[in-house]
Amino acid sequence: MSVIPVRHAECVTEQQTPVRITRTRLADGRALTYYDDREPYASGAATRVLHDARELSPGQVRPMMRLDVLTGEWVIFAPHRMQRTYLPATGRCPLCPSRDGAATEIPAEDYDVVVFDNRFPSLRPQLDLTGPVSALVDGDPLWPQQPATGRCELVCFTSEHGCSFAGLTPSRAATVIKAWADRTAALSRVDGVRQVFCFENRGVEMGVTLHHPHGQIYAFPFVPPRTERLLARAAAHRDSTGCDLLSDVLAAELRAERRVVHRGAAWTAYVPAAARWPVEVHLVPHRVVPDFAALNSAERCELATLYPALLRRVDAFFADQGDPGPVPYVAGWHQAPIGPDRDLARLHLQLFSVRRAAGKLKYLAGSESGVGVWLNDTTPERIAHRLRELR
Amino acid sequence: MSVIPVRHAECVTEQQTPVRITRTRLADGRALTYYDDREPYASGAATRVLHDARELSPGQVRPMMRLDVLTGEWVIFAPHRMQRTYLPATGRCPLCPSRDGAATEIPAEDYDVVVFDNRFPSLRPQLDLTGPVSALVDGDPLWPQQPATGRCELVCFTSEHGCSFAGLTPSRAATVIKAWADRTAALSRVDGVRQVFCFENRGVEMGVTLHHPHGQIYAFPFVPPRTERLLARAAAHRDSTGCDLLSDVLAAELRAERRVVHRGAAWTAYVPAAARWPVEVHLVPHRVVPDFAALNSAERCELATLYPALLRRVDAFFADQGDPGPVPYVAGWHQAPIGPDRDLARLHLQLFSVRRAAGKLKYLAGSESGVGVWLNDTTPERIAHRLRELR
Numbered sequence A, B: 001m002s003v004i005p006v007r008h009a010e011c012v013t014e015q016q017t018p019v020r021i022t023r024t025r026l027a028d029g030r031a032l033t034y035y036d037d038r039e040p041y042a043s044g045a046a047t048r049v050l051h052d053a054r055e056l057s058p059g060q061v062r063p064m065m066r067l068d069v070l071t072g073e074w075v076i077f078a079p080h081r082m083q084r085t086y087l088p089a090t091g092r093c094p095l096c097p098s099r100d101g102a103a104t105e106i107p108a109e110d111y112d113v114v115v116f117d118n119r120f121p122s123l124r125p126q127l128d129l130t131g132p133v134s135a136l137v138d139g140d141p142l143w144p145q146q147p148a149t150g151r152c153e154l155v156c157f158t159s160e161h162g163c164s165f166a167g168l169t170p171s172r173a174a175t176v177i178k179a180w181a182d183r184t185a186a187l188s189r190v191d192g193v194r195q196v197f198c199f200e201n202r203g204v205e206m207g208v209t210l211h212h213p214h215g216q217i218y219a220f221p222f223v224p225p226r227t228e229r230l231l232a233r234a235a236a237h238r239d240s241t242g243c244d245l246l247s248d249v250l251a252a253e254l255r256a257e258r259r260v261v262h263r264g265a266a267w268t269a270y271v272p273a274a275a276r277w278p279v280e281v282h283l284v285p286h287r288v289v290p291d292f293a294a295l296n297s298a299e300r301c302e303l304a305t306l307y308p309a310l311l312r313r314v315d316a317f318f319a320d321q322g323d324p325g326p327v328p329y330v331a332g333w334h335q336a337p338i339g340p341d342r343d344l345a346r347l348h349l350q351l352f353s354v355r356r357a358a359g360k361l362k363y364l365a366g367s368e369s370g371v372g373v374w375l376n377d378t379t380p381e382r383i384a385h386r387l388r389e390l391r
Helices: A079-083 A170-188 A225-241 A245-256 A297-315 A366-371 A380-389 B079-083 B170-188 B225-241 B245-256 B297-315 B366-371 B380-389
Strands: A020-025 A031-036 A064-068 A073-077 A113-117 A145-147 A151-156 A195-202 A214-220 A260-263 A267-270 A279-285 A329-334 A348-353 A355-357 B020-025 B031-036 B064-068 B073-077 B113-117 B145-147 B151-156 B195-202 B214-220 B260-263 B267-270 B279-285 B329-334 B348-353 B355-357 B374-376
Touching: A031 A170, A113 A170, A151 A170, A170 A195, A170 A214, A170 A297, A195 B366, A214 B366, A225 A245, A225 A329, A225 B366, A245 A260, A245 A267, A260 A297, A260 A380, A267 A297, A279 A297, A279 A380, A297 A329, A297 A348, A329 B366, A366 B195, A366 B214, A366 B225, A366 B329, B031 B170, B113 B170, B151 B170, B170 B195, B170 B214, B170 B297, B225 B245, B225 B329, B245 B260, B245 B267, B260 B297, B260 B380, B267 B297, B279 B297, B279 B380, B297 B329, B297 B348, B366 B374
Parallel strands: A073 B374
Antiparallel strands: A020 A031, A031 A113, A064 A073, A064 A145, A113 A151, A151 A214, A195 A214, A195 A329, A260 A267, A267 A279, A279 A348, A329 A348, B020 B031, B031 B113, B064 B073, B064 B145, B113 B151, B151 B214, B195 B214, B195 B329, B260 B267, B267 B279, B279 B348, B329 B348
């Protein structure tokens, strides 16, 4: 089994390098938070919170959500997003620091990690707009609708436009983890939020419209469909065995051993036995914790080293086929829902790619998008074999 | 409301033009069925079933399926499909007729409509291969697995490589509908088949690897996840109201009227009130029928005219943005499952595109693929408005 040694010299704990958190507002009222992790504090915000001098008026858009009567799932409608920024030239990146007179979304000349409200959100706080919203589409009880409340935040992992999460130092990765934990705790306290989902879409093949290394945080006002199914499965498993489903899966993967990619002191990475993507790996803490906020220092420290290392393996996945990477991926951090059934779920990463071979993608067509049946042109054991040899 | 007049002169019934069905086998034993709809019968198979002279050995691959313990959904593994034919040059199209000494999948110099077993199937009949298959991955009860039994068939809509379903004459479209009905009836009788799904993926943006106009038929050995959810919703609706869910949805759309794209004598097309794709339209017969096989002549006749017309509207969707089409799409024909709960479902088409604007696609990234929450950058009413004006 491949084990990435945790180099303790690089292990940054919160005590060693306190992250300084500075909260401010953008010109249109959106919240922005700096997470500064080194001296001199990069954002400069300690002495002077830089002012966003742009002329931006507060967004008056009201994303809506409607219940799909055929599936019982909420679908979010945000037509204003059709106008969102689309693959800007490098010099016009809205996620780079504001430099040389060019104002971006971040009103600082440098930063370490920064989190702010998305300018084109799919979910947003309830607005005091004129006119009530009907609770039913066309007055029909088959079609409930309501404002899509919640939050959509962006997380910039670094001010370096050409970097990636895989290229972050453990120290910087620890700052991102700190930001995820801080935002998860804050958003979990927001009235009506049922799940906080931290994720990164990487690559134009995943629809990424801004190349600057960044992720997103969605605070949903409902429990998303995948989580609903996981909760139902976990409840049935607890009823029949008295045990925790994800703990039993982790124990079974460690027993079977052949799909384990990395076994650390506090975390294990494995390819799930029924992986549905051509590249897929899950990463779970050994201790049952609901979310990032509940991780202890040792767990955050180990994660700060092993997660970028895992991403580097994914980037190199097709190198033997002449594809130097980077590989497009979705990294989804599933956290326990807020409220009922919180004890049935736990923090875990589902990391997957739509690349199935050098130059070829897996598409979600009739079988997957039409009826929800995933077809995988490889096997979980082959995926694990490849990830294991990429140490 | 836009109504496509059904021109009765074009209305081809089975009495008027009997479709001649000829069944044969390819060199490796796969079944192939010709549906000839005109004199002289194009495939020539009436007098002489043409022999597939290629040297093909029967496939010994055994696709497997494993239960995803986190969702309770079967995932299909078919690693042999990694070698499938990928975007061949036009002269090498395996779905064109065999001409000028070049043997293709269809051993005839011409054909009208032909259906045959996929050479690279994700589902196939149980094979008498050496060695039993363990019912559990690594012997663990968390991970059931079994051979992925069932059928994967290809349906060639026409021998014309450069055509599309939208370009078919009503007569030819009626032959495809006849083939769908014939294969649905036959596959529904196959032991273990729980749902027959006729669909078309169109466009490289949907992962289509062969451009020749064709669709697919999957006979699943389980009820697919989307159908499972639909059945659960329909059962709950029947329990609470005593009524049929899809009938009530159709009635509600007709009452609301603003999302109805076409109201015919036997079929209505509407954009669902919670459409999850940037272009989406459903097409349902007014009479409650479980599948294609149960459609009567009048219903098939009307469908043969209006379905290609609906596809032409989808193709023209972004023409006002300078995108001349064709538009990539998935056309999924949902049919009632075989066995329990068959009476809770009914035939309906879900037609959708991932194109969200000229030159831009909707991607399934963190929100959709990670947690199952669909975001739509338009509204159902805007989609319907556009489809209605494209008469």
